Amino acid sequence: MKYLLFFTICLWIEAGFAQSKLPVIKATSKGVSINDGGYLDKNSWTLSPKIRPDVFTAERSRKAKWVTFYTDIDSIRVKVKPGTRFNFVVLLNGKDSCYTQIASAIPPENKSQNNIATHDTIPFTLTAYDAICVKTVINNTDTLNLDFDTGSWDFRLTRDAILKKTKLLANQPDALAGKAKPNYNNLNKVFKLQMGKSVWTNPEIVATGLTAYEMDGRFGWNLFESKTLEINYDQSLLIIHSKPLKIPKGYVRSKLEIIRSFVIAKGSFEIEHKKYSGSFLFDTGSEQAVVVDSTWVSQQNFPRNLKLLKSSVLHDPRGVGYETKIVLVPALKINGFELTNIPTLILGSKNPVGFMINYLGDDVLKRFNMILDFKNDYLYLKTNKLTNLKYRESS
Structure with a gap:
């Protein structure tokens, strides 16, 4: 989702480029910095004259915001609203036209489907490592086990699974024979991907080096944008509703935030009658219970005398290690529900996502059946049969 390149050339987009006079900015270097809604990422985009259009998908937001492209000598500032696309050209070195589009992560509303309600069910298995498998x-032939990871986006397959379990490298016989290094940027086309009865046509597939333990890859929450998703751990089902639904009894609602395309909700610790409130990124791809940000710990004057369970090293999706310690926290409240004696991992270094945020992993999240309304951005929680299970790191 973040800075993804979409290689499918849509005819109506091409027509738009051909028929209207587009804004032009100049560049003498391929590196571009982008300020997306106030978050600046330096040299995060590479100009490519060969991709027409080269699509930058802005971080997901239901509010209008500004996105600015900075080349080494010029810039353009675009107001992005849900469902909008903006086309322009970057003229590289005075000769190469780089056709570029800034798109909202929220697609335009499909009015033809407004009155059609669908409900798709995808069965899953909760593994011993709390992966939603x-x-x-x-392509009707290759079967993989993918983890549903609310801390991720789109489809990610591990390089090992691509090489050993799919035919996506059939166009590279030397790589399959071990005579050459596989080029994971040149995979055979995925024309169909099916989970349960749900089908994705021509999905974008990205290779990754890391995912949940024993999984062949992962898929993210944004695949259900503007829909309502149920995660039912009691029945081991993901249920996709095309429209918001009537919420069953027992669920408690709170507002859901999307920050830098991460799903986030509010929560609080309670220690010795004092409350420590913060934002928590929902991360079903993590087997941890809770992870707290080192900067947040410092700003909140979070207690330093909590019982130490163990020290460890946590790896991010790039394989970078971060020293951590796990302590026992007396109580955690989410949506009014209270969990007790929570093993909580405290990051010992800078947060890998680049901004201050805490995490709820699946060792906590699995204790709730969840309804995620990505149309109106609401979270609904209800305790389930896993609520009183022992935590992985509690001993």
């Missing part, structure tokens, strides 16, 4: 079939 979904059997996935690619």
